[in-house]
Amino acid sequence: MTFDSAVRLNKFISDSGHCSRREADKLIASDRVKINGLLPELGAVVESGDVVTVDDQPLRASAADKTDRIYIAYNKPFGITCTTDQTVKGNIVDAIDHDERIFPIGRLDKPSEGLILLTSDGDIVNKILRAENAHDKEYIVTVNKNLAPNFAEKMSRGLPILGTITKPCKVRVIGKTTFKIILTQGLNRQIRRMCDYLGYDVKQLVRTRIMNIELGKLKPGQWRRLTKVELDLLTKATSQSSKTAIKGANAKSSASPTATKPRVAKPKVKKEPKDLDKHGRPKNKSTGVKRGAKSKNLTTGGRTGNKGAGRGNAGRPTAPRGRK
Structure with a gap:
């Protein structure tokens, strides 16, 4: 192995073509990777002259110009599983049966x-x-059924699935039950979940393009190497792309004027009662009677009547009966 500067261990493993960087992290965490016969420390780097092994099998460093790397397009048939785990029946690695170690993007x-x-x-x-x-x-x-007139509009503006709203996308109806959709997202079973939300079942889903790479005339089960033109365009298109998630991309900035402000607890102020009787106790506002006390001399309308008075039809106090 010859290269000028040290590289992180997971990058060295992925560059060698053994697996993706994410899978390399899993291998390292499982103690399946060694540098010069020793288990690596967290954040280890590989330097020129080091021997890296996975399951005691040495890895070969990749050429700096990437001329030894493989890029192929495959028309995946129905029923093939996109996994490198060869214990899974119908896995994509066995289906392609390539001479070199490759993994799906x-x-x-x-x-x-x-x-x-x-x-x-x-x-x-x-x-x-x-x-x-x-x-x-x-x-x-x-x-499974005819598309509604507003189907494309609803799909394209985003739908609530998996606890989020899908990003706006391009949708064009091309038949009574068929449409074309262009996504920049890759949520789990995204298109199927979006259709289900609108009341449709997906009968067939075929991916026809990834960036500048077209499915073309590839028949199901066939694969081909990318052409130089395709690879050059692909490399150019990804030259400014991020390899890792943008930190805090989905979070609100703490300096943002729309960010949620922390709640500050207001001190409780003890309110003093305004209406007190001569003993300093609060009076009932509506009747002027002490709280908790019951009026013994009320008419049916709730008004205070004369002691011993009768009740009129309207609930008003009647005049006291005089002696005959």
């Missing part, structure tokens, strides 16, 4: 079909997948 659901890219270049994976990098992925979808 993202995934398609088992019942979904169409274009998926596979590579031995761990650096490019997150650059393509991260939503904030806004790289297009195009799909053709067929559902």
